[in-house]
Amino acid sequence: MSDPSPLDKEARLDLGPVQAIPPGQGRCFRIGSSAIAVFRLRDGALRALDAHCPHQGGLLSDGLVDNEKVLCPLHALAFSLHTGAGLHHSLRVSRYKEIGRARMPSSA
Numbered sequence: 261m262s263d264p265s266p267l268d269k270e271a272r273l274d275l276g277p278v279q280a281i282p283p284g285q286g287r288c289f290r291i292g293s294s295a296i297a298v299f300r301l302r303d304g305a306l307r308a309l310d311a312h313c314p315h316q317g318g319l320l321s322d323g324l325v326d327n328e329k330v331l332c333p334l335h336a337l338a339f340s341l342h343t344g345a346g347l348h349h350s351l352r353v354s355r356y357k358e359i360g361r362a363r364m365p366s367s368a
């Protein structure tokens with residue numbers, strides 16, 4: 261399966277201070293014509309997925325999150341914050357690794 265993200269796999273981008281994302285919430289960052297949703301979990305970890313739900317384009321950064329998953333705000337499909345895989349459905353989004361304020365796409 262090919263990576264659906266058009267972002268450069270080698271790029272590292274400064275997304276600003278982590279404090280800009282309240283614990284337990286997500287924010288959408290636009291990078292050129294692409295967008296990623298970055299989540300700051302309540303345990304302090306960061307997770308990043310493609311911003312738009314593959315179902316009908318819901319903005320995942322506006323969804324409810326726990327330390328394991330995000331629920332799309334439009335129709336509540338769940339996606340793993342660890343892998344981007346759909347939970348109980350076959351859709352998926354790309355997942356990115358977060359390193360401090362920078363992001364680097366995951367090879368997984």
Ligand code: FES
Nearest residue numbers: 313315316332335
């Ligand atoms: S748009 Fe995300 S579940 Fe429908």
